[in-house]
Amino acid sequence: MPAVRAQILEVIRDAYPETFEGLKPSNPLGESVFSGRTPHPNEVLNLFVQQKLTSELPMAYYMATRRGLGSLMDRHLPPNATLPPETLRSASEGLMALREVELSEGHHLIFEPSGSQPRCASNCPLRTPTGPTALEARRKVLNHIVGSSRSGTRVLEVPEFYEDQGGELRCVGPGVCGNCVERWESGHAELRKKVWAMLPDVFGLTG
Numbered sequence: 001m002p003a004v005r006a007q008i009l010e011v012i013r014d015a016y017p018e019t020f021e022g023l024k025p026s027n028p029l030g031e032s033v034f035s036g037r038t039p040h041p042n043e044v045l046n047l048f049v050q051q052k053l054t055s056e057l058p059m060a061y062y063m064a065t066r067r068g069l070g071s072l073m074d075r076h077l078p079p080n081a082t083l084p085p086e087t088l089r090s091a092s093e094g095l096m097a098l099r100e101v102e103l104s105e106g107h108h109l110i111f112e113p114s115g116s117q118p119r120c121a122s123n124c125p126l127r128t129p130t131g132p133t134a135l136e137a138r139r140k141v142l143n144h145i146v147g148s149s150r151s152g153t154r155v156l157e158v159p160e161f162y163e164d165q166g167g168e169l170r171c172v173g174p175g176v177c178g179n180c181v182e183r184w185e186s187g188h189a190e191l192r193k194k195v196w197a198m199l200p201d202v203f204g205l206t207g
Contacts, residue, residue: 009053016048016056016063020196023059025158030063041067042074042081049087058199065095068151094203095153101195102155106146109187110138121177137173141184144172155195159188 014022015029031039041064048060064072064083072083072091083091120126125133145159161181162169171181200206 012053012056016053016059018055020193023156023192023196025156025192028059028063028156030059040071040077040081042072042077042083045087045091046080046083054205057205058203061091061094061203061205062098062153062156062199064091065098066152066154069095070151090204094199097198097202098153098155098195101191101198102146102153105191105194106142109184109191110142110145119179121179123175124177124180125173125175126177126180133175137171137176141171141173141176145188156192158192161185 011033015031015033017023031041031044034044041060045057045060045064048057053060069092072088072095074081125131125137128134141161145161161171161173161184163172171178
């Protein structure tokens with residue numbers, strides 16, 4: 001059994017990594033790594049708590065919070081997916097903390113600095129940062145990267161700043177140049193590193 005357990009843990013650690021470098025941010029594996037019926041993320045979280053898989057717990061908590069409070073507290077879940085009070089409290093508090101960071105840091109990233117960027121293209125609306133066109137473009141980008149996760153959080157995933165518009169990839173913020181998008185992509189990469197380091201604390205796994 002120890003040998004079997006070690007093999008299982010090797011697979012699990014690929015889906016619930018211990019380091020930021022092991023994270024697959026565009027599509028975290030999480031519960032999809034299990035064969036057969038895909039378990040609810042609450043089931044995985046309960047299993048990891050019971051088995052004391054300390055290194056994998058931060059990612060397991062994060063995967064459970066991606067679906068939001070409704071999923072964490074769903075009364076229709078089977079018993080093994082119902083979180084005990086202490087685990088539920090840690091997950092809920094962590095979700096609120098992550099959403100606060102996601103929204104505030106996302107706003108800071110997209111709306112600041114307020115001045116025109118040196119490398120900003122001449123036809124980019126952000127060259128006039130306080131103009132209505134620039135504000136509307138920034139609003140659409142912010143809603144795109146954080147608005148879709150109102151019920152939960154996706155802060156560790158790489159946001160798509162481009163979308164297919166008639167067969168051509170364009171920024172979700174109308175007219176925004178590639179230089180500005182590069183700055184946002186770089187800033188969000190730093191945000192993901194910051195959030196990763198916060199996971200143990202926000203879910204009460206330290207101290």
